[in-house]
Amino acid sequence: xxxxxxxxxxxxxxxxxxxxxxxxxxxxxxxxxxxxxxxxxxxxxxxxxxxxxxxxxxxxxxxxxxxxxxxxxxxxxxxxxxxxxxxxxxxxxxxxxxxxxxxxxxxxxxxxxxxxxxxxxxxxxxxxxxxxxxxxxxxxxxxxxxxxxxxxxxxxxxxxxxxxxxxxxxxxxxxxxxxxxxxxxxxxxxxxxxxxxxxxxxxxxxxxxxxxxxxxxxxxxxxxxxxxxxxxxxxxxxxxxxxxxxxxxxxxxxxxxxxxxxxxxxxxxxxxxxxxxxxxxxxxxxxxxxxxxxxxxxxxxxxxxxxxxxxxxxxxxxxxxxxxxxxxxxxxxxxxxxxxxxx
Amino acid sequence: xxxxxxxxxxxxxxxxxxxxxxxxxxxxxxxxxxxxxxxxxxxxxxxxxxxxxxxxxxxxxxxxxxxxxxxxxxxxxxxxxxxxxxxxxxxxxxxxxxxxxxxxxxxxxxxxxxxxxxxxxxxxxxxxxxxxxxxxxxxxxxxxxxxxxxxxxxxxxxxxxxxxxxxxxxxxxxxxxxxxxxxxxxxxxxxxxxxxxxxxxxxxxxxxxxxxxxxxxxxxxxxxxxxxxxxxxxxxxxxxxxxxxxxxxxxx
Numbered sequence: 001x002x003x004x005x006x007x008x009x010x011x012x013x014x015x016x017x018x019x020x021x022x023x024x025x026x027x028x029x030x031x032x033x034x035x036x037x038x039x040x041x042x043x044x045x046x047x048x049x050x051x052x053x054x055x056x057x058x059x060x061x062x063x064x065x066x067x068x069x070x071x072x073x074x075x076x077x078x079x080x081x082x083x084x085x086x087x088x089x090x091x092x093x094x095x096x097x098x099x100x101x102x103x104x105x106x107x108x109x110x111x112x113x114x115x116x117x118x119x120x121x122x123x124x125x126x127x128x129x130x131x132x133x134x135x136x137x138x139x140x141x142x143x144x145x146x147x148x149x150x151x152x153x154x155x156x157x158x159x160x161x162x163x164x165x166x167x168x169x170x171x172x173x174x175x176x177x178x179x180x181x182x183x184x185x186x187x188x189x190x191x192x193x194x195x196x197x198x199x200x201x202x203x204x205x206x207x208x209x210x211x212x213x214x215x216x217x218x219x220x221x222x223x224x225x226x227x228x229x230x231x232x233x234x235x236x237x238x239x240x241x242x243x244x245x246x247x248x249x250x251x252x253x254x255x256x257x258x259x260x261x262x263x264x265x266x267x268x269x270x271x272x273x274x275x276x277x278x279x280x281x282x283x284x285x286x287x288x289x290x291x292x293x294x295x296x297x298x299x300x301x302x303x304x305x306x307x308x309x310x311x312x313x314x315x316x317x318x319x320x321x322x323x324x325x326x327x328x329x330x331x332x333x334x335x336x337x338x339x340x341x342x343x
Numbered sequence: 344x345x346x347x348x349x350x351x352x353x354x355x356x357x358x359x360x361x362x363x364x365x366x367x368x369x370x371x372x373x374x375x376x377x378x379x380x381x382x383x384x385x386x387x388x389x390x391x392x393x394x395x396x397x398x399x400x401x402x403x404x405x406x407x408x409x410x411x412x413x414x415x416x417x418x419x420x421x422x423x424x425x426x427x428x429x430x431x432x433x434x435x436x437x438x439x440x441x442x443x444x445x446x447x448x449x450x451x452x453x454x455x456x457x458x459x460x461x462x463x464x465x466x467x468x469x470x471x472x473x474x475x476x477x478x479x480x481x482x483x484x485x486x487x488x489x490x491x492x493x494x495x496x497x498x499x500x501x502x503x504x505x506x507x508x509x510x511x512x513x514x515x516x517x518x519x520x521x522x523x524x525x526x527x528x529x530x531x532x533x534x535x536x537x538x539x540x541x542x543x544x545x546x547x548x549x550x551x552x553x554x555x556x557x558x559x560x561x562x563x564x565x566x567x568x569x570x571x572x573x574x575x576x577x578x579x580x581x582x583x584x585x586x587x588x589x590x591x592x593x594x595x
Contacts, residue, residue, distance in 0.1 A: 204464050206455055209444075213452060216443035223403060223439040224453040225423030284443040 037278040038290040044326060045297040052304035059307060069188035070253055072299035074099070074262075076191040077246040078239075078270035079291040080198040083279050084208060085235040086271075087286030089215035090145040092134060092236060095243040096267030097156035098127040100259060102244030103251035104164050106172050116173055120181075124244045130156055131240025135233030145236075157263070164259040171255045172248075182252025190249055191292075194242065199288040208286075211235065215283020269298055276326050297326065353415065354379040354546050355400065355431070355515055360409035362395055362570075369395040370406070371570035377515065382537070382547040384561035384578070386554075386590055392570040393550045394436075397517045400548070401433040402426030424453070430514035434521050438504040442493030446485060447474045449492050450506045477506040481536055498529030505536050516540060518549040522556060534560060554583035554590075566593050 053059040059068075078095050085092055102123045109119030130152055138145040173181060180186055202208035210231050213221045222228050251257045275281055276297065277290025301322050305315055355377040362370040370392045377383055385393045398404040400411065402420035410417050413429060420426045440449050451470045457463035474488050483502035485495070492503060501521070508516060518537070522530045537560060541547055551557050557564060558578060566574040566589065573593040581589070 204467075206457065206463065206465065209448060209455070209465065210453075213441045213444060213448075216441040217439075220435075220437070220439035220441050221452075223423070223433075223435055225402075225427065226453050284441075 038287055038293055040329075041277060041290060041293050041297065041326070044329070045293060045300060048297065048300055048304065052300070052307060056304070056307040059304065064303065064307065066184065068299055068303045069185065071303055072295050073187040073191040073253075074246050074250045074266060075269045075273055075298060076292050076295035077194045077249075078243050078266060079273040079277070079295050080191075080194040080288050081235070081239040081242045082270055082274050083198060083277075083286045083288045083291045084202060084211045085239050086274055086279050086281060087202070087208075087215045087283055088211040088232055088235055089218065089283030090138060090232060090235065091149065091271070091281075092131075092145065092239055093149040093264075093267055094130060094134060094152040094156055095239060095270060096262040096264055097153055097160065098130050098240050098243045099247035099250070099262035099266060101130075101156055101160045102127050102247040103172065103257040103261075104160055104169070104259070106248055106251075107169050107257055108163065110172055116177060119172070120245075120248055123248065124241050127244035128237050128241045131237035132233065134240070135236035138236070139229045139232050153264075153267075160259050164257075166259055168256050168258040171251045171257055173252060178252050182249040187249055187253050190246075191295075195288060195292045202286055202288050207231065207234070212284060212286060215280070215285075217284075270295070272323055273298055276323065298323075351378045351380055353377070354413070355548075356412040356415075357396070357400065358410050358412070360396065360399060360411075361407045362392075362399060362404065363407055368570055370399075370409075372409070373567070373571050375565055375572055375575075377546055377548055378563075380541075380544060380546055381563060382541055382549065382561045384557045384564040385548060385550045385567055386557065386564055386586075387567035387573070387593075391567045393567050394519050396567070397433060397519050397548065397550065400426070400515075401431055401517055403433075427454075427511065430512065431517065432508045432511060432513045432515070433517040433519065434504050434508055436520040436523050438500055440492045440500055440503060443491055445490060446478075446488045446492055446495075446503055447471050449503050450474050450477060450510070452507070454510070473510070474506065477510055478502065480509060481506050481532075483532065497525045498532065501525045501529055501533055505533065509536070509540065513540075513545055516545050516547045518547065520550050520552065522551065522553065530556070554586045557586060558583055566590055568593050 049059060058064050078099065082092065082095065105123035105126050106116070106119045109122055110116055114122065134145065134149050134152055137143050137148045137151075171178075171182075202211070210221065210226050210228075213224075213226060214228050214231060218228065247262055250261065254261070273294035274291045275294075277287055277292070277294035279286040279291060298319075301319055302315075305318060310318065353376050356375070358374045360370050360373045361368075373392065373396060375396075385396070387393055395404065399406050400420070402423050402425050405420075411420060412418065413431075418429065420429070420431070426432075441452065444452070447467070447470050451474070456466040456469045456473070458466060471488060478485055478488070481502045483499060485499055485502070492500060495503070504521075516537070521533050521537075525533065534556065537547060537549070547560075549560065551560070558581060561578050563577055564575065564586075565572050574589065576589070578586075
């Protein structure tokens with residue numbers, strides 16, 4: 001059993017709070033919170049939103065909500081499939097680079113005379129190969145995925161810089177294409193689609209169940225006959241494909257294909273969203289809904305601090321403190337609840 | 344309990360099984376036979392190859408050489424599912440449970456009920472109902488089938504592992520030290536369940552270290568040593584003391 005699930009000893013620290021929560025209603029409420037850990041994060045996010053609205057009075061305007069959604073959507077799109085991967089006990093650091101590479105492949109595909117939609121499909125297929133490499137090297141050669149994907153992180157970034165000569169190009173597509181694939185609110189609609197799809201896979205299909213099983217007890221999953229290698233490699237490929245698609249959408253949204261888009265910033269944001277959302281970094285538990293809300297909270301922090309006119313230099317410091325605070329709250333609460341359940 | 348006749352048909356046979364892990368020879372040309380309807384005990388020290396043999400018979404490991412016969416026909420057990428489809432199932436010593444998953448999810452791990460069609464959706468309610476029946480059949484009280492297995496006691500965990508195998512109509516049940524991790528009362532539960540399955544016609548191969556349990560459960564035994572069968576015999580007429588003496592004698 002991973003350490004995260006063995007918190008009973010910590011229970012004594014919370015005796016005062018526990019005494020206050022003796023009633024049956026309170027217990028039921030705790031059970032509810034335990035079952036739906038995402039709710040606490042959502043509450044924190046709403047408080048944060050209320051705070052920024054009160055301080056700046058601008059958050060709830062159409063223009064800013066659109067801006068917020070466009071910050072949130074790429075993070076959420078990468079975070080949703082990342083939940084499956086992390087729940088199965090692996091990690092992928094290269095998603096920000098496949099995110100940046102894919103729209104360039106579309107651009108050069110188009111220049112070679114390939115129709116736009118076909119170029120999209122080919123570009124997504126090409127970045128899926130990066131996912132396959134991540135998976136095969138990790139599973140069959142036994143290289144830890146942190147190291148494997150650190151390699152592809154640099155490798156793919158280098159590839160993008162080479163083919164682009166480090167220069168941005170225009171975004172592909174106009175008109176209806178741009179309306180569907182990235183402009184205005186379409187980005188967040190795609191993110192909600194990713195939320196629905198990966199939540200369904202995680203909670204209602206064998207694939208998701210096996211991800212959790214593999215991350216929880218690898219040996220037992222193998223003994224039960226689960227094709228653990230197939231699931232792990234599949235997760236890497238799915239994630240790379242989605243990250244490439246999100247990168248293509250994002251290029252349309254910002255109307256530029258930039259070799260420096262994505263990268264480590266969006267990768268860390270996505271992984272932070274997953275972990276803040278409640279997915280166990282060591283594997284064995286995952287929540288796509290939590291990751292989606294986590295992406296929202298991160299985007300809200302970024303957007304809200306900008307609205308407040310916080311100095312760009314101080315931004316990372318505040319973001320770091322905020323991430324740590326949310327995580328400490330989350331871990332403490334779930335330990336407390338788990339501890340009471342086991343007591 | 345001695346229901347299998349000495350001339351009842353051979354159900355499962357292993358012949359000349361060799362399995363090496365690097366330079367370590369786990370099984371060195373082992374041959375054994377399981378008759379239909381009998382309970383067969385595998386005895387011997389740790390590390391002589393008993394568990395490796397069971398893992399080969401359940402399709403989890405592939406032998407380097409050697410043949411396996413089921414009902415007299417040569418079979419190559421491709422993987423665990425294949426062996427299960429032929430009616431061979433196993434309970435491991437560590438019970439192979441995933442602590443984070445619920446009791447229902449563990450019972451149906453890799454044998455989930457799903458809808459048919461291109462997108463197979465888990466039929467959670469159907470599995471839950473079936474799990475209730477299975478747990479009742481095993482005869483253990485569990486508070487809620489939705490709670491994670493990590494919150495259960497040793498005996499309850501064993502019950503979940505047993506419920507996992509009693510759902511399929513198995514012909515051969517393999518048990519790798521099923522009593523090692525449970526208390527005295529739970530051990531009796533496990534023994535009772537094995538007896539019930541045996542009465543229903545399931546053949547059993549079991550690794551046991553408590554020779555009292557061997558006398559209790561088994562009809563025939565093999566003593567494994569250095570990856571081969573050192574001796575075989577009938578449990579009838581043996582006491583645990585005489586059985587221990589027999590095992591010790593094979594070491595000389």
